Amino acid sequence: MTANRDAALSSHRHPGCAQRPRTPTFASSSQRRSAFGFDDGNFPGLGERSHAPGSRLGARRRAKTARGLRGHRQRGAGAGLSRPGSARAPSPPRPGGPENPGGVLSVELPGLLAQLARSFALLLPVYALGYLGLSFSWVLLALALLAWCRRSRGLKALRLCRALALLEDEERVVRLGVRACDLPAWVHFPDTERAEWLNKTVKHMWPFICQFIEKLFRETIEPAVRGANTHLSTFSFTKVDVGQQPLRINGVKVYTENVDKRQIILDLQISFVGNCEIDLEIKRYFCRAGVKSIQIHGTMRVILEPLIGDMPLVGALSIFFLRKPLLEINWTGLTNLLDVPGLNGLSDTIILDIISNYLVLPNRITVPLVSEVQIAQLRFPVPKGVLRIHFIEAQDLQGKDTYLKGLVKGKSDPYGIIRVGNQIFQSRVIKENLSPKWNEVYEALVYEHPGQELEIELFDEDPDKDDFLGSLMIDLIEVEKERLLDEWFTLDEVPKGKLHLRLEWLTLMPNASNLDKVLTDIKADKDQANDGLSSALLILYLDSARNLPSGKKISSNPNPVVQMSVGHKAQESKIRYKTNEPVWEENFTFFIHNPKRQDLEVEVRDEQHQCSLGNLKVPLSQLLTSEDMTVSQRFQLSNSGPNSTIKMKIALRVLHLEKRERPPDHQHSAQVKRPSVSKEGRKTSIKSHMSGSPGPGGSNTAPSTPVIGGSDKPGMEEKAQPPEAGPQGLHDLGRSSSSLLASPGHISVKEPTPSIASDISLPIATQELRQRLRQLENGTTLGQSPLGQIQLTIRHSSQRNKLIVVVHACRNLIAFSEDGSDPYVRMYLLPDKRRSGRRKTHVSKKTLNPVFDQSFDFSVSLPEVQRRTLDVAVKNSGGFLSKDKGLLGKVLVALASEELAKGWTQWYDLTEDGTRPQAMT
Structure with missing residues (x-):
């Protein structure tokens, strides 16, 4: 009976007592009763009657005693009592005790409101769908969008974890297995050094770099954002933490050939994978947003020039990216909306365009180390040359279009993407042709030819995803040496295919002695002063303006912006807010068809009130008679204040093609091989960088000139016939192409770049209209x-x-x-x-x-x-x-x-x- 009572007591024990120490065992039931205060004196007759076998009254008393023991235990536990032999701590007061009368649960009001807001946000779209009578397919579309968004964020987090693992323990990750394209540059190229000592130095300096970045955000960026708009007057950074993971330099390359003796050029392969936390808030609208992690990968060029004979031996330090870096951002708060598929690539592209306006070639950051007089030339960078690309035709391409699930092979719809540094051009699409003829011409500026290549990729246009047809990379140093290359090149990474190119390296001449010959060569007619091939390059350095008039309101300062145009081509400077003496310090370039008949038109406008503050017209023929074809002065503005001036430096350079005689058996090594990369990464390497139009104030890094009306160039068809054999003597120079720059999240622009010498290369809308x-x-x-x-x-x-x-x-x-x-x-x-x-x-x-x-x-x-x-x-x-x-x-x-x-x-x-x-x- 004693065993039955113990079993009954254990089975009716309160669930909350499951973790309590076990009750000490006693030798007999009398010892158990005396231990808890229930002896035979307190309950007379309990000892005799309770043990009467088969007694119904005894059974009822035993059950009543068990209930009394359980209640006594619970009251003792609630009052902080402990049983003999137990070391249990006092339990917290239960609801309904003296501290919470009435048994009302204490719930935090903000948590309840947040839960109600989430429920409302989930139910409102459902109610809206029913109220508007929309189809159930909208629900499926929303679910698919949500799943896609979560998948995209998961992939971002996975890439971040992989990058962090590679930075923390590179040797272990490489031993476990890593793709060849993810390895640092020093693994592939012997002229790139690892320079681990530099990473140790950066790691030691990282806390102080973080302090500088935090000051930059709070003392420079925050006031600028507040002053940009009255709605942002309560903008502030609540937290700026760059993270503990320092910037890493994966490789350093120092150029020793084809470099001026008064400069040092270094290429740094940088990677920053940081668990940073940057939170911002606009208190006026209760808006919170931020960034929780950033990845940046790219090739940064550092130029030390000019080298001088006095301390500190270096006149200035110039820093810029050779091309747009790879950027990946994980957002928080309200900016989580930017992770929605379709917006994530657009937001990253916009940020990359902003970075390009400051840090991507030809834009740069110059840090002077000596007086301004010695580094004035650095603020007026002149291109090393101009590369004219005749994108003529291709032959024997692969047929990617198939029918009947691959049983019938068709043709391809090829088009080309051409990149020189940060300048990207796209040809038109030739429908269903394995030997397409484009006959298009593009002109690209070359600022730094050491380390830069001409990259061309061919694709087959498809409704879903374009197929890869081959690639080609040409060393610009070899093109500069040869001056003119006109031949067929074998496409890489595909079993077959050739591409016919004519490449011309145009030298910038500071005198007009060869201008008439150049105008004759490009057939610059008097009636086509704004169209066709370029005979000259106009370089403009916009410095500052003084004493600008106020806008429509006399009491307020204007927001001046400068619009410059030559013919049909126009560019615009950045906006300077609330000042009548703005300082821009920006560079612009224009391709000029006929400088004898074209003018530079400059207009200063007030962006806020949309009115003109003054204008200026400079005939380019005046530069032809100036010394070194350069003018640097303050120009008086027309239709402006009496003392309103604008300071500019304008230079004109004639584009001269110097032809060199070569023996018939002369061979060159212009074509170089790409480093081994994955096929998937190769498909998006250039296309991922094709963004929309540059933002306001961005320089024209990929200039395009209007076309010449009429037919193609005479004699082009005769030159287009391929030779019997492909080009010989192509050597593998192993130039780096930085495949880290491929970003599948970016959205490519499917609009051809206007050619400058072909009637069939007009913008896509005009092409379709002519067809x-x-x-x-x-x-x-x-x-x-x-x-x-x-x-x-x-x-x-x-x-x-x-x-x-x-x-x-x-x-x-x-x-x-x-x-x-x-x-x-x-x-x-x-x-x-x-x-x-x-x-x-x-x-x-x-x-x-x-x-x-x-x-x-x-x-x-x-x-x-x-x-x-x-x-x-x-x-x-x-x-x-x-x-x-x-x-x-x-x-x-x-x-x-x-x-x-x-x-x-x-x-x-x-x-x-x-x-x-x-x-x-």
Whole structure:
């Protein structure tokens, strides 16, 4: 019976007592009762009656005693009592005790509100779907987007962990196994040193570097952000922690050949994988965001120049990236939205563009170590040369398109991507052709040819993912030595395929002695002063401005920005906020077709009030007679204050091709081999760097020149025939291509770069329009206006100080699809092509004779507008995510007319590029 009672007591023990020390065992039931205060004296008759076998009353008493023992234990535990032989600590008071009367649970209010907010955020989309009557497919789309976002963040975290493991214990990770493309540069190339002593130095200095970065964020960046906009007046960094993991230098290369004797050039392969925490807050809007980890990989060039005979022996230190580095950021807070697929690549691209405006060639950071007089030349970098690339044709490419699940092999839709440093060009797509002919020409600036290569990759365009057709890398040092290369090159990393290129190295001449010969060679006609191949290069250093007038409000300082244009090409400086004496210190370059007939137009504008602060016109012919074809002075601004000036340094350099005679059996080693990289990484190496248009103030690192109207260059077809055998004597020089720069998260731009010598290399919209015209012609003669006409009323209002444009109607437009066209009109006042300067009409559905009757205005004065050009384009809308979008016609209206104040109403013929407008009354 005693055993049964012990079993009953243990089975009814309170669940919360499962971790308590076991009750000491006693020899008999009397000892057990006396130990807990239940002896036979307190409960008379319990000892005799409870043990009566088969007694119903005894059973009830035994059960009652067990309940009493359990209640006594619980009350003793609640009061902090301990049983004999137990060392248990007092338990916390239970709900309902004296500290929490009534048994009410204490719940934190912020936690409850956060839970309610999360529940509301989850239920609101569901309610919205039901309220709006949307399809269930939207739920599936949201779930797929959420899964994709989580997968993307997981992959980011995995890459971060791998990079941290490689930095912490490189030897162990390499022994376990690592891809060849992830190994540092010193493993592949003997001329790259490991320099582990440098990493030890950086590690020792890292805490002080972190202190400098924190001061930079709090004392420089934070006030600048607050002053940029009134809505950001409460912006602040709540935490700036760069992390304990220091920057690592994976390899150092010092150049000893083809280097000026007064400079030292070093290439540093850097990697920063940091668990940093940078948190920011805008208290006014209760907005919190931040970054929790950053990865940066790239090749940084450090130039020590000029070397001098006095201490500190080095005049200045220049730092820049040879090309855009790989960047990966993990966001926190509100910026988690940037990790959404589609936005993650866009956000990284925008940040990379900002970095490029300061740290990617030709932009650089110069740290002077001596007086300003000795390093003035460093602030005005002149390119080493210009590389003219004739992208002619390819032969015997692979057929990547297949049908019937691979049973039938088709052809390919090849196009090329060309990169020189940070300049990237893309050719047009040739449909279904294994021997495509492009006949396109591009011109690229070369600032640092040691360590730079010309990289070309061919792809087959597909709706989902483009297939790799081959690559080619050419050493620019060899091109400079040869001056001219015109031959077939064998494509690497593919079993077959050849590419025909003509490469010209153009030297920058500081005199005009060879200008007439150059103009004759490129056929610079008088009527094509803005189009075609370049004969010269204009280099402009924008220094500062003084005594600028205020904007529309006299009491406020302007936000000046400078717009510069030569012909159809325009560039813009960075914005300087709230000052009438801005300092820019920026460099710009323009390719010039005919300097005898072209002008440099400069205008200073107030970004805040969208008004002009002054303008300037410099004929380039004046530079031809200046000393060294360079002018450095303060220029007086027109239509501005009496003492308003702008300081610039302008230099003109003639592009001269020096031909050298070579023996027939001469061989070169221009083509180099790429380091072994994974096939997947090779597909995205260049395409991953193709971003959108540079941000405001970014220099034109990939200049493109308008095309020459007409046919291809004569004699090109004869040169295009391939030789019987491929080029011989191609040696493997083992140049580094830094495959770390491949970033699959970036979004490539599928728009060809305009060529500068081929009629078939216009922008993609113009190409499609010309193809559509040829299809419409089909052996017949089209009328005088094959693309239709547009009726405009243009006049300038002196009272309102605005240009007024009324778009009346269009007639006889071409049909963009079987259902007709959905036309609308888009306008720019060149050279301003910013989004704020764009004007658009409404869309007219399914009509070829739309009527708009809409009026638009541009805030511009009469003297200023007479130097502008109105860019009017008729486009097909096509709807959201539709492929039926494109150009229907274009017209460029010159506004340099004395009748502009009175105005006129005319019909204008639409053309492919707007360069040949014909007005009809």
